[in-house]
Amino acid sequence: MERYNFKEVEKKWQDFWDKNKTFKSSIDKNKKKFYCLEMFPYPSGKIHMGHVRNYTIGDVLARFKKLQNFNVLHPMGWDSFGMPAENAARENNLDPKEWTEKNISTMKTQLKRLGLSIDWDREISTCSPSYYKHQQIFFLELYEKGLVYRKENYVNWDPVDQTVLANEQVIDGKGWRSGAQVERKKLNQWFFNISKFSEQLLNGLKILSEWPNKVKTMQTNWIGKSYGAEIDFKIEGNLPIKSIKCFTTRPDTLFGLSFLALSVDHPLSKHFENDHKYQKFREECSKTGTTEESIAQAEKIGFKTNLQALNPMDPKIKVPVYFANFVLMDYGFGAVFGCPAHDQRDFEFAKKYNLNIKTVVRPKDQNNTFKVKTEAFIEDGIMINSSFLDGLKTPGEAIEKSIEHLTKNKLGKKKINFRLKDWGISRQRYWGCPIPIAYDKNGNIVKIPKKMLPIKLPEKINLNTKGNPLDHQKEWRKIVINGEICTLDTDTLDTFVDSSWYFLRFCSPQNSEYGYSEDEIKYWMPVDQYIGGVEHAILHLLYSRFFMQALSFEKKNFISTEPFQGLFTQGMVCHETYKDENNKWLSPEEVFTDNGKDFFTIKDKKKIIVGPSESMSKSRKNTIDPEKIMNQYGADAVRFFILSDSPPEKDVQWSEQGMIAAYKFVQKFWLLHKKITEEIKNKKRKNENIDLTIYTNKLIQKYTFSLEKFNMNVLIAYLHETYNFLSKEIAKLDIKNLEENYSKILILMYPILPHLISECMKDVHKLDVVSWPVTQKEYLEEKFVNIVVQINGKKKSLIKVQKNLSEKELLENVKKDEKISSFLKQKSVFKHIIIKNKLVNLIVK
């Protein structure tokens, strides 16, 4: 029989979809829309298995929704600004633009080869001026709204490469490229005022019922809302300072105050800059603070000033003021009050500097003589030694009462503090969106007029310079604005800005006037289902949510300010790792095995070490090239396999065996299909096969249910099961109702195996409109049902009886059952539980 030629068939249908623009989408108000979006890729060169998984999941959903008669928007684009292009260009003396465009073209071909139902007319690329023009307009709009500002901030500075490094580019305190010790440097940077929306970003999470809780929790923690008080501490000493503001979540413990601690970046530190000892202390502080581990293990150290702070609860009590290494300037007011008895960190500090430790909270089961000795008591308790707070429960009552007191006496007030910091968006890099700002000869900020946008990146420039290559583009930097010669800003925007609004651009990618069109946005937004890796749980997703807030600030542009109604985070694709005797990584292509246990190098048959399965990465060499696999087994088989082994939200283990099994399924299904179509051609068919109709209806029900729940691995199991069922049933010839049921089954399979099924459907389908099948209730259940018979809750037997029997009839049937009757000898049933058409539980003694 004819073998299924996937190469020919897949090419044929891909060309067909292309030519007919099958997946082109436009507004149709008579239909419900469905915006299905997968995180767009960075064009690094070739697609990897992670892309295959991500885009297959999305494609199955998009095709399913289309069959359900939704108007589906399923676009694709390129997150094409970023450092890899610049680095690759620098190393190989190429142009980043050419490098990027070549990669895009390769990867686009590969994605088409996977058979994705993408509307390619909406393709966008963030490095194209027609995209970043609008980003520059947004930047200026946000600037006008006061949501963008410039300030001096500390950055990681690589003194060799003369550039700012992101936190993740600093490894063990050294620059990842140069290996130089990274310095802290103050630089003028642009910021988005994301913290202005802390409350909205936090509240927005509450309505996102279709987001994983994990992601919502991570964002909640990241935003970090805490309730407390700001307190003014009066200061005495030889400096012209009257008070210091502190933020605290525990104003109830004020009576336990024993010191004040300030950040070394606190404005007050300017009074100590000439103090030799202070300089030394500050140096000491800056030594720690690069790696996480050193921070955690760093000893709490302080520098005692000659200032004294008065306890607002009792001004007669005066405590010393320190600078301390554990206080951060960018949280709260860069100043904390220390209550050693009820904060472990304060406790350690007090022990080291011999400060007073006054207990003000006791455990509920202790009396008022309780004293903190070896560690701070931080649990809930009862207030003691605290004047008017004594006897109150804390936290709770005591915090409320203390804030009330502070407010009444104008010593402080209630304060809500957020951990979320403003988003620094300046990058000293070439391959990014230029910031549409210039400076006049006095250094004043000048906005670039909208007419002059986009400010395009200069092309084919020398990248082998120290620092930002744009700094060296003297001619490019010159710009005349309103007759005045100005100089362009040379920073480019963080590439996270590019991806913070691309989902809006997809709605109207050709609008040259503005980043999006309102009528299109109103129809398509929000994204109904967003699919991508969990690694973007915070940054990208939070920034996108911020962008929606910022764009609609004072303007109310959007029906919902939440961009992504549904979010799905898929797991990674993993593979075993291999190392040779020299501890060098080996790729799967360099090794072989005869028994699945012992692995050897192909080259010289040397035994190798098999490591744990880890996510595919070039550095571990455990990658499998999708293109190679597609050439070998076809796109449908790859799609089938990548969904088959694990639920999509979990990591999946790549297995050659599993891939082969998927390939075999495609092949054997084609053979079965040929048998079935032969049978369909037979006009004499006269036997109604009720089992087939029942099976099909049950399948439609559970298959749709699992698909909507994203349990795509289960769909694959159902397809195997269906194959097994059909190949048995087809042996019973002359099936009258074959065509009707088989065509429904084919539609179910189509989202996963679009090429194969398109080819099959042309042999079978006579319907004009192909749409997702619905169940016929009358066939959902058989006339007979299997009843589980339990004795004392344990399954003892299974009986087949007519559906909807009365309890009495059912019990009669149960007693007739041999197994059960033998159990019931010498025993008496004193109770029975009956679940209709399902179960009988006999309680016996």
Add this chain to the structure above:
RNA sequence: GCCCUCGUGGUGAAAUUGGUAGACACAAAGGACUUAAAAUCCUUGCCCUUUUGGGAGUGCCAGUUCGAGUCUGGCCGAGGGCACCA
């Protein structure tokens, strides 16, 4: 340290949400076909029993329930996130 998630056969996993645990697949062992191999198909899978059967069993210990993989509490283990956050 704090927060979150997850523990089911040799492996990846199902279980329609409290009602037949292990669907489906991979791997293994045995068998059929074949001169042989490949391919394909069938059987097996913990313990006791020759079989018919019976028993235990979803990380561990309790609890709720007629009935728990599923709910509650505690413990153990694995993974992930955050981390001097006042």
